[in-house]
Amino acid sequence: MFATLDAVDLARWQFGLTTAYHFIFVPLTIGLSFLVAIMQTIWVRTGKAKWLQLTRLFGKIFLINFAMGVVTGIVQEFQFGMNWSNYSRFNGDIFGAPLAMEGLIAFFLEATFIGVWIFGWDKLPKKVHLVSIWATAIATWISAYFILAANAFMQNPQGFVINEERGRAELESFIAVLTNPVALLQFPHTIFSSIMFAGTAIIATAAWHLKRNQHHAQMLSALRFGIWANLLAFVGVGVTGHELGIVMTATQPMKMAAAEAMYESASGADASFSLFSLGTPDGSAEIFSVRIPYLLSFLANGNFDGSVEGIRDLQADYQALYCGADSALTCPSDGNFAPVIWITYWAFRWMIGLGVIAALVSIVGLWLTRGGRTAPKWAYTVAIWAAATPMLASIIGWVFTEMGRQPWLVFGVMTTEQGVSPGVPAWAVLISLIVFTLVYGALAVVEFKLITKAAKAGPEEITEDDAAAAHDDTTDNTRYATVY
Template sequence: MNEFLDALTLARWQFGLTTLYHFLFVPLTIGLSFLVAILQTAWVRTGKVKYLRLTKLYGKVFLINFAMGVVTGIVQEFQFGMNWSNYSRFVGDIFGAPLAMEGLIAFFLEATFIGLWIFGWDKLPKKVHLATIWATSIATMLSAYFILAANAFMQNPVGYELNPDTQRAELTDIMAVLTNPVALWQFPHTIFASIMFGATVMVAVAAWHLKRNQYVDEMRSSLRFGLWANILAFMGVGLTGHSLGMVMTQTQPMKMAAAEALYENASGADASFSIFSLGTPDGFHEIFSIRIPYLLSFLSNGDFTSEVEGIRNLQSEYTELYCGADSSMLTCPTDGMFMPVIWVTYWAFRWMIGLGAIATLVSIVGLWITRKNRDVPAWAWKVAIWTAPIPMIASLVGWVFTEMGRQPWIVFGVMTTESAVSPGVPGWAVLVSLIVFTLVYGGLAVVEFKLILKAVQAGPPEVDAPEGSEGDDVDHTQLATVY
């Protein structure tokens, strides 16, 4: 019973679940705002009504999702004070800076321009109105950057010094925090992954209507646009992911070792990429694996002969470094273990890559079978529809890998997770809030899904804009009716 009501375990579950739930909405908001801006640009440049109708359709989905993301995101900040007061006290001077920038700069711009976009259809010139959706998209990405910069400090603490009197981390260089190499590569990696999700949603919507032979001209354009966007975004995910992996090897070598189930230091042919691996329950020994020689050296350091540190070697190094006579009580875990849960880290890394590749493979096949207005088999539409959530799931397991792979640290090398929890909050209180959040979020998820489904099934709205129109001669009074 005591283990069931352990405040640390429950607080970790609560923060993990609410974070992943909030992240259901973040990539779709980022991805759709960017793709909607491209669609509206296509309308402004060509005057073709189909692009305007698609802008309206996916713009409505974007707005529904944006509203839900705002609601769920507020809870995240409250949890720092509720369940993680020791962490907030220790790192608040640093963590608060990028979060304040996100709220005061990025979210303010986001809210302002999204309002202008919603209500400006019949009031702003066409090109000015187009600028508002691009500003909204840029603001959503800027918001993501500030959040990722805060998270990057937890992965690779920079720009601070530890005050020995107050035992708090104090900010010394905000630019170092904002230009953290982890953030610089995590940001484009996240943006490309978000575009993948937005693109597959577009593909699914188009497939649903094309299966029923509805809005054929608009939906064929939507389908092809989404397929190409998904493929190109996956290429970006792969390139930035490789660079992020090399940064991770330098800053968190244990995470890379756990991701590959690499138990001993290895280089060259021995530093192999594990396709499949089985290990002992304690995480210290490999039983069986299928590996590709040399590949891990390349993924970790950019060449095929470099050495990659293993789990057991790093465990010994960290024990001496963080649990020695000169170590702080904030740096040595109670059980003395510095490796994450190996099977979670190992498989999350592979699911992240594999799911993204599956979504891209579907897009490649989709481009082939839909070329030159060919007849498409019924099964293809079903596959396209069910592919929609795959990039989202890949992003979720990617975050599981990012955060679980950092354990036992909440700030790598500086503060353990167990020392960050609120000391005065009993387990039963965390359990009650966890249950309440789960029930409320479950209800909100149903509402969100039904609202989006209704908007999608209604199809692109009718608008009064003549084909081939240019400039600001279009009658905008009919364009605000959807909102």
């Protein structure tokens, strides 16, 4: 039975599933830490009870999500030693450096200041306490940057040399690793997409209560706040995504060609973008498509008359470049340098389409609630269901990023099949895959129930007098400890 299993494919499935599951929590943590900090800032500046209530409500959701993100994230590091030991041995000197910095600097800052924020409500002056949530948000962003720098090395390796004697890659410039152009654009793109997700979570929570005519003043403010966060972040996602596409074309041209399923090189009007396409079963020929002329050229080059290399030309170039005499790590066993075309093609479109849907829902919501109006109940229902769209867009975006890199584990340096652990049998990987899937599935149920319970409970009862007393640093706030 196990003889037909492929350890490489199973290891890829395991890492892909655990990473996708972990990334459900990451963007919500990144986005909510920032938006909760803004809510608390508004309360500190205005003293209005509703903003204290919203800070407390969404702060609780943030804490639940943060805890679950830590639990699921720990597994990621272990997988490098479990299933990808060849990769860890060969590239660990470079890849491990930003991950070590993330643990030693960013995570400790997060853990410290989040504790101060949790337990400091009735013990610290309001402005000092406010600093703790901003420090948590900043540490979360720093953590994200180090992790994205590690991933950017896999997309566009730089800052290293190959030690032929020891048979491994060694770090030459940590600055080069941190200033990788892919990381410099992946970071704001990820931050903006995370704010979109957090914004829609706030929108959905507010819509659930408004649909039931509960906490109208607080939830209308939360709804409008989430809508503006979502729309402004969407603009940031679009701008940074376009710039990231240009860098991607320069560093990984095969990924851009696969994103359009473009087998022949093209330029100008011929470098068109297909909104929808049907092809032959092997994907090598087009039967029908709906296309926008020049758009692919713009996405890939930033202008309308640039050229985009096709899959066949790139395949020939890569064959000559990476399948020479000394190609043990850089030539796939089947000699194919193209990723799975249909996955890359549709992931690129779903990533964009789901983000656009989230923005459109926010635009409609902004119009329906203008001037403090109450939106129809159907609009609130749509807003609740639309909460998942930025999350799905982010997960699919990572599917595109990682699947589009295949067959490379580190582009131009090591193929995926060369990075797997040689001594781990397929049956062992299968068992751990099943166990992780079951455990993560159970955690998903727990996470969903905890967050929905907190969201449905709504804001705590805090009067304007209590909020004003908490807002006044000269007041003995210990008697309000039960409020917090």
